[in-house]
Amino acid sequence: GNSVTQMEGPVTLSEEAFLTINCTYTATGYPSLFWYVQYPGEGLQLLLKATKADDKGSNKGFEATYRKETTSFHLEKGSVQVSDSAVYFCALSSTGNQFYFGTGTSLTVIP
Amino acid sequence: ETGVTQSPTHLIKTRGQQVTLRCSSQSGHNTVSWYQQALGQGPQFIFQYYREEENGRGNFPPRFSGLQFPNYSSELNVNALELDDSALYLCASSLAAYLNYGYTFGSGTRLTVV
Numbered sequence: 001g002n003s004v005t006q007m008e009g010p011v012t013l014s015e016e017a018f019l020t021i022n023c024t025y026t027a028t029g030y031p032s033l034f035w036y037v038q039y040p041g042e043g044l045q046l047l048l049k050a051t052k053a054d055d056k057g058s059n060k061g062f063e064a065t066y067r068k069e070t071t072s073f074h075l076e077k078g079s080v081q082v083s084d085s086a087v088y089f090c091a092l093s094s095t096g097n098q099f100y101f102g103t104g105t106s107l108t109v110i111p
Numbered sequence: 112e113t114g115v116t117q118s119p120t121h122l123i124k125t126r127g128q129q130v131t132l133r134c135s136s137q138s139g140h141n142t143v144s145w146y147q148q149a150l151g152q153g154p155q156f157i158f159q160y161y162r163e164e165e166n167g168r169g170n171f172p173p174r175f176s177g178l179q180f181p182n183y184s185s186e187l188n189v190n191a192l193e194l195d196d197s198a199l200y201l202c203a204s205s206l207a208a209y210l211n212y213g214y215t216f217g218s219g220t221r222l223t224v225v
Contacts, residue, residue, distance in 0.1 A: 004153075034213055043115075043201055043216040044154070089153055097144070097167035099214070101153030 006102030023090035134202030
C-alpha cells in the first residue's frame with residue numbers, strides 16, 4: 001500500500017539554523033512526491049514537488065530530492081527564518097486521484 | 112485568478128444532525144477532492160469528483176457523500192454526525208490532466224460536533 005512517515009515534531013530552531021525534516025515513503029508504482037506547508041488557521045500550500053527519481057524540487061530556499069533507493073524525500077533549508085514557522089506535510093500520489101499525507105511536522109523558528 | 116474558496120469557515124453542529132460544506136474550485140480546474148484533517152493529523156482522502164462523477168473514494172462510510180456541479184463547484188454532505196467527525200475539512204482542486212502536479216487547497220471549514 002501507500003504511506004508516508006514523517007519525522008515527529010515539534011521542531012524548534014533558531015533563526016538562520018539549518019533545517020532537515022525527514023520523510024520516507026512506501027508506494028506502489030512510481031509515485032510523485034510533495035511537500036505542503038500549512039500556516040496557522042490556513043489550508044495547505046504546495047511548497048515543492050518531484051515527479052520522478054533523482055528529481056530535486058525547490059522553492060523559497062527549501063529543497064528535497066526524490067531518492068528511490070532509500071524511498072526518501074527529506075526537506076532541507078540552509079537558513080530558516082521566523083516566517084518559516086508552520087506545519088510541514090510530506091505527501092505522495094501514485095494514481096493521481098488520491099494523496100497520502102504524513103502526520104505533519106511542526107516547525108517553530110525563534111529569533 | 113481566484114483560488115479555492117470554502118464556506119462556511121466555521122460550523123458547530125449537534126451529534127446526529129446533517130451538514131453541507133461548499134467549495135468553489137480554482138478557475139479552470141475541473142477536479143475537486145475533499146479531505147478530512149483531524150487535529151494534529153495529516154489530511155485523509157474522502158473522495159474526488161471529476162466531471163460530476165465520483166472518481167475515487169477513501170475509507171469513509173456512505174454517510175459522507177458529495178456532489179459536483181457543472182461549474183465544477185462541489186458540496187460535501189455528512190449525515191448522522193458523530194463526535195469524531197469534528198475536523199477541518201479541506202477542498203482541493205486541480206486540472207484532471209495534472210493531478211500529479213499537486214492540488215490547490217482551500218482554507219477549509221472547521222466543523223465541531225457537540
